Structure formats: C-alpha cells, structure tokens
Amino acid sequence: xxxxxxxxxxxxxxxxxxxxxxxxxxxxxxxxxxxxxxxxxxxxxxxxxxxxxxxxxxxxxxxxxxxxxxxxxxxxxxxxxxxxxxxxxxxxxxxxxxxxxxxxxxxxxxxxxxxxxxxxxxxxxxxxxxxxxxxxxxxxxxxxxxxxxxxxxxxxxxxxxxxxxxxxxxxxxxxxxxxxxxxxxxxxxxxxxxxxxxxxxxxxxxxx
Numbered sequence: 001x002x003x004x005x006x007x008x009x010x011x012x013x014x015x016x017x018x019x020x021x022x023x024x025x026x027x028x029x030x031x032x033x034x035x036x037x038x039x040x041x042x043x044x045x046x047x048x049x050x051x052x053x054x055x056x057x058x059x060x061x062x063x064x065x066x067x068x069x070x071x072x073x074x075x076x077x078x079x080x081x082x083x084x085x086x087x088x089x090x091x092x093x094x095x096x097x098x099x100x101x102x103x104x105x106x107x108x109x110x111x112x113x114x115x116x117x118x119x120x121x122x123x124x125x126x127x128x129x130x131x132x133x134x135x136x137x138x139x140x141x142x143x144x145x146x147x148x149x150x151x152x153x154x155x156x157x158x159x160x161x162x163x164x165x166x167x168x169x170x171x172x173x174x175x176x177x178x179x180x181x182x183x184x185x186x187x188x189x190x191x192x193x194x195x196x197x198x199x200x201x202x203x204x205x206x207x208x
Contacts, residue, residue, distance in 0.1 A: 019180035079172030
C-alpha cells in the first residue's frame with residue numbers, strides 16, 4: 001500500500017475568475033484606485049480596471065495562465081464534503097489526497113491560454129475618506145469557456161480507492177469549482193466536469 005497517482009483532465013462548464021492578491025498587489029491597487037479617473041472618462045476607468053485585473057491573475061512561464069495546486073487540492077477537498085466512505089464523511093480522509101506542487105496550464109484545445117484570451121470583469125463602488133467620496137475600482141481576469149485543464153492527483157490506497165477519488169472530482173466540478181467566486185465561495189465561476197482519468201505509474205513532484 002502507498003500513494004498512487006491519477007492524471008485527470010477537466011473541461012470548464014463556466015468561466016474561471018482569477019483573483020490572486022499579494023500584499024504588494026493590494027497596496028498598489030489601494031494607492032492607484034483612490035485617485036480614479038475624472039467623472040465621465042469611461043475609457044480611462046476601463047484601462048485602469050484592466051491593469052488591476054492583470055495584477056491579479058495567475059501566470060507562469062511565457063505568460064501562460066495556470067491553476068495552482070492549491071486550487072485543485074481545495075476543490076477536491078470541497079467535493080469530499082458531499083461524499084461518504086462507509087458511514088464516515090469523506091472529509092475525514094483529506095490527508096490521504098495530494099496534488100503535486102506544479103503549475104498546471106489552462107488550455108483551449110492544444111493552445112495554452114494567455115492574457116490575450118481573457119476578459120475583464122470589473123465594477124466600482126463608492127468609498128469614503130473623511131468628508132470625501134471617491135470611486136474605488138475592483139477588477140478580475142476572467143477566462144471564458146471553453147477551457148481544459150490536466151493535473152495529477154495522488155491518493156493513499158490504504159484509505160481511498162480510485163473510484164472514491166473520481167467521485168470526489170465529479171462532485172467538486174458542480175459543488176466546489178476552481179478560482180474566485182466558485183460554488184464553494186457562493187459563486188458560479190469555475191464549474192467543470194471530468195472528461196478523462198488514467199493511472200500514472202510515477203510522479204516526480206510529490207513533495208515541495
């Protein structure tokens with residue numbers, strides 16, 4: 001007994017919303033949004049929103065969008081909440097699931113997706129600073145469907161079966177999702193369905 005690995009491919013049913021926020025990003029956005037465009041300057045507002053969305057996306061080498069392993073582990077663990085193993089909730093076995101620490105590119109067919117393939121979801125709201133009111137902008141990068149993502153998932157076969165893992169992923173696609181405002185965050189982005197799952201004999205990036 002030990003860790004076994006599967007290679008899973010999922011296809012998107014809804015767009016993915018990207019919302020990476022580091023402290024540096026947040027501070028930069030805070031400083032830039034407090035002095036927004038003049039009233040009526042819609043083009044300048046939209047350009048500013050696109051700039052903010054660009055800061056908040058996940059990009060790897062060659063500006064390719066990728067799904068971090070934390071997203072994928074999180075969505076599987078979210079799907080486990082709705083499953084049982086015997087009489088126990090599958091959530092008791094989250095420690096038996098592992099997603100290797102890699103960058104998993106988000107694709108459309110055989111083409112890796114980049115910023116050029118994204119659109120911007122943006123909005124503004126009134127913010128207050130003392131007696132002054134000003135517009136503060138919030139923007140996120142959105143990857144429209146169709147999109148495809150292939151990743152690896154490991155499971156400890158002392159506690160779980162391959163069929164368990166497939167069930168977790170199937171439920172995760174509807175009830176958990178990936179990215180910002182996915183179903184587990186009370187949204188509808190990042191829903192998916194599993195289209196293939198095959199055994200991988202060896203995985204070189206188990207740790208780190």
